[in-house]
Amino acid sequence: MTIKGKAYIGGIYEHPTRKADDKSLAQLHAESARGALEDAGLTRDDVDGYFCAGDAPGLGGLSMVDYMGLKLRHMDTTETGGSSYVIHVAHAAEAIVAGKCNVALITLAGRPRAEGMATGTAPRNYGASPDAAFEYPFGPTVVNQYAMAAMRHMHEFGTTSAQLAWIKVAASHHAQHNPHAMLREVVTVEDVVSSPMISDPLHRLDCCVISDGGGAIVVVKPEIAKSLKRPRVKVIGAGEAPKHQMGGRVDLTYTGAVWSGPAAFAEAGVTPADIKYVSIYDSFTITVLITLEDLGFSAKGQGGKLVADGNLISGAGKLPFNTDGGGLCNNHPANRGGLTKVVEAVRQLRGEAHPKVQVKNCDVALAHGTGGSLGTRHGSATLIMERE
């Protein structure tokens, strides 16, 4: 069974809020759902499959299904942190191929900013997790775990802070055109490397923003896609893979993208050279660099050269990425950036990205999510889509 060409992205929505003091979490999910259905030209009554992850309030997806009054015949609450929604698109496509649903709704929302969450600098305790006792006492936070991956990459391959900084520079060049982006000021390599050190070697500007917000995606079967009045974007390949500490054989120089990437490319029948635009989860600059290597856009260890000198800037470089400004500049709703990665890739394929960042002849695009932590365990998810 393949999902190639058998499911389409019917609707997308990115919630415009970046600080939702006046809205509830369920409300943000439901507003995002409305937005994506409206974008598709569908209604709530058309939805027969629902997908959400750990950011949804209540038990799994049940509370949100109740809140939105959905009548369903398929549900999936796969949880791999920020990459969940990339996986949800693939799982929705699989469900559609299997005849389990026709219109799948995926939602994401969160209010970490309104709630004053110390997203990056406070250790998170996942309670009964079997690893917790062997990690939590040592103060692993989101930032210092990713920082250890960056430190090791620098040690093995000579990657520099200036090379990492170019990833933020490129994102800022794109964000200047996005009126919703939290950080719209164009920054330089010098700005990044001279920003305060958070956890060596990651500076403040190597880190993504903390924002409220949300988003939604509607995945539909081909017959429905053809009846909609939107540009058609079809799913042509997907891969998902967890990576962990491997019983203590820790290697922080690569991610699960070494497995999810080739699986997605094989299913799609394309290679990295065919990809016109990439959305790469950018929790930190290092996340982008390692992921691009693992997906085959450069040899392992050569990511620094790939991302430097503006090569990720749309219109200037060879590999335009995150043209909405990404997590580094635009938003990072619920501390989970996978859904918005898919959304911007769909905008590019539809030709609906901001004119200043729209990639010419964008016919094949890739979206990649990383959920969890590069420093311990994470879920990688790769999605390849094509304009029809």
Place this chain on the structure above:
Amino acid sequence: MATQERKIPGPETNPETKPFWEAAAQGRLLIKKCAPCGRVHYYPRAICPFCGSDQTEWVTASGRGTVYSYSVMRRVPTPYALAYVTLEEGVSMMTNIVDCDLDAIRIGQPVTVTFKPTEGGPPVPMFRPA
């Protein structure tokens, strides 16, 4: 010189890992070795993550290793060094590098285990320069 004075939250123990923490209280670092496949693993489990056998046994590690990677967390009241240390036995473990100048830590640096008290739990294995 930045030093390690962070309050350490005590680890939650359970029946599966109780021997590890009892040994830690006596200053010994245990790892798990699988009898059938012969491989050591960390963090310790009852079931070998390499072959799935339940014939795993506790062995005392040398306590010597090298820094695989590290990061000094700066944006907190008391900076501290999170690290992975690769033990002589071949497994890498998350830990802190302590009792040293945090700015002098380097990847590949030889380190040796030292157990540090926690709040409300058994001591935990950290490492200092050898």
